[in-house]
Amino acid sequence: MRILICATSSMPDAIGGSDRVVWQLSRGLAVRGHDVQLVIRRLAPDLPATSIIDGVTIHRYADPWHTFATLYMPSVACAVRALRAAAHDRTPHVVHAHHGISGLAAARAAIGPPMYTFYGPWHQEFLHEVQHRTEMPSLKRWTRRLWAPAKATLARRIERAAVRHARRVVVLSRYSQSQLADVHAVSGARVSIVPGGVDLQQFVPRLERREARSRLGLAGEGPLLFTVRRLVPRMGLEPLLHALVRLPDARLVIGGSGWLRPRLEASASALGVASRVRFAGRIDDAELPVFYQAADLVVLPSVALEGFGLITLEALACGTPVVATANSGATDVVGPLEPSWIAPDASPAALATTIAGALSASCAPEVNKRCRLHAEQYSWERMVARHEDLYRELVSARV
Incomplete structure (x- = not known):
């Protein structure tokens, strides 16, 4: 044709x-x-x-x-x-x-x-x-x-x-x-x-989590959360920073660029979590799989107007669990895999509770394999x- x-x-x-x-x-x-x-x-x-x-x-x-x-x-x-x-x-x-x-x-x-x-x-x-x-x-x-x-x-x-x-x-x-x-x-x-x-040849769980973190200079204690977004309000990054206050052991890496970054950096400082947050800026496609594999959990804290969220599939293809909010298209992918990974909304309390539960489940040895097998449908x-x-x-x- x-x-x-x-x-x-x-x-x-x-x-x-x-x-x-x-x-x-x-x-x-x-x-x-x-x-x-x-x-x-x-x-x-x-x-x-x-x-x-x-x-x-x-x-x-x-x-x-x-x-x-x-x-x-x-x-x-x-x-x-x-x-x-x-x-x-x-x-x-x-x-x-x-x-x-x-x-x-x-x-x-x-x-x-x-x-x-x-x-x-x-x-x-x-x-x-x-x-x-x-x-x-x-x-x-x-x-x-x-x-x-x-x-x-x-x-x-x-x-x-x-x-x-x-x-x-x-x-x-x-x-x-x-x-x-x-x-x-x-x-x-x-x-x-x-x-x-998703490109199932590019996004593959090749690295151990420790090796991926070492490559990125992210070695350290505590669970690692990762998100990559356009830095604008509807992506839910401000509620995610507030949720981090309720997760005192967790660290967060934020990839992406946008006009909201100065406000996010100021919020992280005001909330007392700046030492646990790293702004990675724009991440090259070749490096994205390493970030996904370094993370214990990928988070899509969408407030509104998230039609799908391709990073959901990229993370799952790398064997990493994903938490998403109910008001987004990502629920079509995450829901059938594990309904408990869907936060009811993008409030800090809902995000923190859902993230804490998902972090507990992410330690199970079969979780990474389940994530990869699910992504292979897409x-x-x-x-x-x-x-x-x-x-x-x-x-x-x-x-």
């Missing part, structure tokens, strides 16, 4: 969770013999307009409007032109969009049956960050809150148009499925759940094969 995938961004140019899903899907389809084109926004001027990586033809288009506060529609027009240019010589059998702007562009380009992956309500994620970000001059904060509702309304309308024009909508979890129904009133047979995946290859089936259904329905 000729498959045209479009997104705001993707690996190898960007490193977010949805970027990883887009790229693993694209390259996996190419491996299976499909003609795959990927249309994404050019994130840096030194990136080539066109390149071929792992069998995927990548088209990068310029969007001079993306930095403007509320001018989403010119960005949609840029994406439409890029999609039509990519399809000029070879009309695709399927156009699969990820992210709102690409989704509306795919509908307007009218170059093939559109399919859309919904990761979470775009406008709610934007508003959550605006409402909680105070580390900026008061005038800028005031003006941002003034235009933020208009920007959020437009984002919601764009995303709603994208999902309603799509002939098939994919979500990664039941949590995202419920968000899709609540926010955009889209449900039923048109919606398919296709979980994210290979990227299986995710790609499921999408391939959906594409065939879409093409057959069109004939």
Whole structure:
């Protein structure tokens, strides 16, 4: 099949969770013999307009409007032109969009049956960050809150148009499925759940915990907790620091970057846990398995809007237990493995209680093997094969 995938961004140019899903899907389809084109926004001027990586033809288009506060529609027009240019010589059998702007562009380009992956309500994620970000001059904060509702309304309308024009909508979890129904009133047979995946060759339990800690300079007493997140409020890192107060023997490593880091560092000091917290910054993919294997427990303390959480699968594939909160897509993965590892909410008390229980269980010798076996159900290859089936259904329905 000729498959045209479009997104705001993707690996190898960007490193977010949805970027990883887009790229693993694209390259996996190419491996299976499909003609795959990927249309994404050019994130840096030194990136080539066109390149071929792992069998995927990548088209990068310029969007001079993306930095403007509320001018989403010119960005949609840029994406439409890029999609039509990519399809000029070879009309695709399927156009699969990820992210709102690409989704509306795919509908307007009218170059093939559109399919859309919904990761979470775009406008709610934007508003959550605006409402909680105070580390900026008061005038800028005031003006941002003034235009933020208009920007959020437009984002919601764009995303709603994208999902309603799509002939098939994919979500990664039941949590995202419920968000899709609540926010955009889209449900039923048109919606398919296709979980994210994990590279089972990269994330492998090769190291003893002591060796992994030695490599990272994390030798020491007490259980080690690890999380890797974008450092923004909805990821739940502030409640996790408060939970650490209730776990006096535990240490915590926080990977990732974001504007919240200075506030988190100040909170750790104010709570008296700074000596037990290490901010590791952005962690290279090659080092991530070592961090997972060094930890007794990986924690996803999500407060809101966590559609899946790929680190759940990465940690489990390395044999490390995971604690997640009930209001996230990670429950689809963690719940069937061990329901007691699901915290009822992201409050410090709930997190501390669930973490303490999971740490007790993590000492059992069979736990690491159970984690690995469970993760093996979620290979990227299986995710790609499921999408391939959906594409065939879409093409057959069109004939």
